[in-house]
Amino acid sequence: MSQDATTPTVAEHPNTSAVLRISIIAAFGGFLFGYDSAVINGAVSAIQEEFGVSPGPLGFAVASALLGAAAGAFFGGRIADQLGRVPVMKIAAVLFLVSAIGCGVVDSFGWLIFWRIVGGVGVGVASIIAPAYIAEIAPAAVRGRLGSLQQMGIVLGIFVSLAVDAWLAALAGGSTQELWWGLEAWRWMFMAEAIPALAYLIGAFTIPESPRYLVEDGRPDEAQAVLANLQGSASATERVRLIKESLRSEHKPRLSDLKGRMAGLKPIVWVGIGLAALQQFVGINVIFYYSNVLWQSVGFTEADSFTITVITSVTNVAVTIVAIALVERVGRRRLLLIGSAGMALSLGTLSVLFATADVVDGAPVLGPTAGPVALVAANLFVVFFGVSWGPMMWVLLGEMFPNRIRGAALAVAGFVQWIANWLVTVTFPALAAFSLGVAYGLYTFFALVSLLFTLKMVRETTGIELEDMQD
Known part of the structure; x- marks a missing residue:
């Protein structure tokens, strides 16, 4: 049985099961990235009918989440450098959660666009924080395979969201038909995202902070403990030393x-x-x-x-x-x-x-x-x-x-x-x-x-x- 990564202990060999578990939780951001991006597919015609919008505004509503995603991707890395990788995952999970509920209960087209943008910020943050975190936490020998979990999460998220859309529409007899509690099926398509968002939020509380961030934040002992548990005590000290050296030779990324x-x-x-x-x-x-x-x-x-x-x-x-x-x-x-x-x-x-x-x-x-x-x-x-x-x-x-x-x-x-x-x-x-x-x-x-x-x-x-x- 693998040891809990949040209570590091000395290990003689890489703790593969713990590294895999942590990487899957991190890549769940990719799953929500895919889910949130595609969930509107099944609701497009219902939204057009519900709010009586023309093709132009409808296209803006579908694409509005992407504006938030652009902002999230551009600024997410800087926020992660300030707060840490795991806190940013928690923030992204909360954004997914409130966006899912907000989109499901809106009574105006403008509010739908607002909540889609909120979810989009979560998408943008998730699109960069998961691969960065996995690269910093994983042993070099398995980094490539674990990094691919992000892309797999995205396509699985797209599949699950489209499958849920189809199931809810079939259950109600159409995306515009009432399903539960007087709410139409298209609203439940959005609100269903609250389930994986909540799972992502809970999972983020069970994983350790990135060793690279811990060293940068002046906590090398914590970084060494995390590395010892995940990759073995023999390499933990050397890894911390290399991280310190790389940080001394680097400066913050600058557009210049x-x-x-x-x-x-x-x-x-x-x-x-x-x-x-x-x-x-x-x-x-x-x-x-x-x-x-x-x-x-x-x-x-x-x-x-x-x-x-x-x-x-x-x-x-x-x-x-x-x-x-x-x-x-x-x-x-x-x-x-x-x-x-x-x-x-x-x-x-x-x-x-x-x-x-x-x-x-x-x-x-x-x-x-x-x-x-x-x-x-x-x-x-x-x-x-x-x-x-x-x-x-x-x-x-x-x-x-x-x-x-x-x-x-x-x-x-x-x-x-x-x-x-x-x-x-x-x-x-x-x-x-x-x-x-x-x-x-x-x-x-x-x-x-x-x-x-x-x-x-x-x-x-x-x-x-x-x-x-x-x-």
Whole structure:
């Protein structure tokens, strides 16, 4: 039986079970990241009906959480440096909790947007604090595998939220129908998030603070005790010494460190910004935020649309596992190239199908042949994205920057990623109302750009030590 990580004792060997338990709790922030991002999918049409909003404001409501996420990602690291990693996890959990309840009981469209932004701040904080904490707590031999729990948490969170949405809608007979206590099913979709948020909050009280933060905060004895329990007493003293040395040679990340000759920034920073933006500009989150509305708009029933969405999220989980298995053998850059080519083909197919579909009452309707082809193309898009740009963007951003600028560069790239996500999400309803063929044609264009960008700008990082990364 593993020992409790909160009461450190001397161990002769790494306490693998304790490290795994702690990493899973930390990665639960990734689960809530995915859950909160996708939960609105099943409620979009109900929100539009409930508050009588047009496509533009509806898109802003869906995307509003992403504005909070951008702020959370940009400032979360600085707050964690001041308060500690674990207190910030608790703050994120509380933000998820109050947002879930708030979204479920709102009586106005404006308050819905407010509570979505609150939850979005939690998403942004969780998106950076979990991988940072895991990297600082885990032994080097298992750091990569444990770090991948963040991405797995995200895709599992998306799957569970979409599955819960489908279950609640089926239970009530539709997302707009009353379910319990006089509240419609779409409200319970949001409030269901309170359960994993509460579990995350409780779990955060059972894990130790990061040894790196403890040393930085002037508590090296506590850091050594945590390391002794998790990694063995033999290495704990040496680890504390190395942490002290690294802190003496470092300064706080500064945006001024990113300055260079290429339009004011270092070339490697522009590569990170490009990766972050293109990951979103291919339109992946249209699938996870709007797929129910999309499939209903082209002729599928609400029940069938929920089923299709859940199948797509299962596909996303499966290909993420494949990506984790392939990343070291195939390489980051090669996976990006494969993914870009596959995304361009599948998105191009969707664009042609939507552009040539029969129009009934102002909306394209896919026929008996085009409908199944569109479903296959949409899921192939998810496959190619999930095995490449989904996880590889996060892997590369964590590896590609030199040590001295990593923190500041990650803050900028993370901010750009969430803003790009927001731009795609907020513009889709208006684009779709104009032409789904045009919308998916635009995403096809960015998939082709991502292919050229990878060929010209992205360097392979597989097998290169972090200390050897260059500007």
